Amino acid sequence: MKTLHAYLNSLPKSERSDFIRRCGTSEGYLRKAISTGQSLGESLCINLERESCAAVRCEELRPDVDWDYLRNSNPATQPTQEVTHG
Template identity: 40%
Template sequence: MNLTKWTSQERGRASQLARMLSVSSTTVANWISGKKPIPPERCPAIERATVRAVTCEELRPDVDWEYLRGTAAIDQAKSKSGADIFGAPPTGHRQEVSDAA
């Protein structure tokens, strides 16, 4: 679904979206009318606000969202494990080395 259709389904949705995103109603109206493009950095917040009824891919098909979502998943996994994708310990940690053979 596109943003125009989503906002037209219920009175006040555009204003509600503007409040949720901390932008003016005019800004949202400009996005809906196509007068101004939606900044890519706003797309994830719009997707969350619409509970995925309007996706980043629909808002900005020119952005490689598949790649960005993939790198976000890798970054999230790295931060949870404390290691990089190759299994190296986080920086600042000493690695114990044994002389035993």
């Protein structure tokens, strides 16, 4: 959350407002989450990383999520579950 806090503080007010809007949240929500150490939803983490051009990483925001699995997954190489009809 330190990186998110620093990133938000580095943006001029108008850019910060645009960034937060593109992430689909509010500044108040993010500030409260930062100050209380609240867990952010996975979708919000992805939005924050995407909109910050990876300056804020999902792994820092939610270290409890296996982001490495998602980053290294390739749908074409994922095991498929065989469906049997019987």
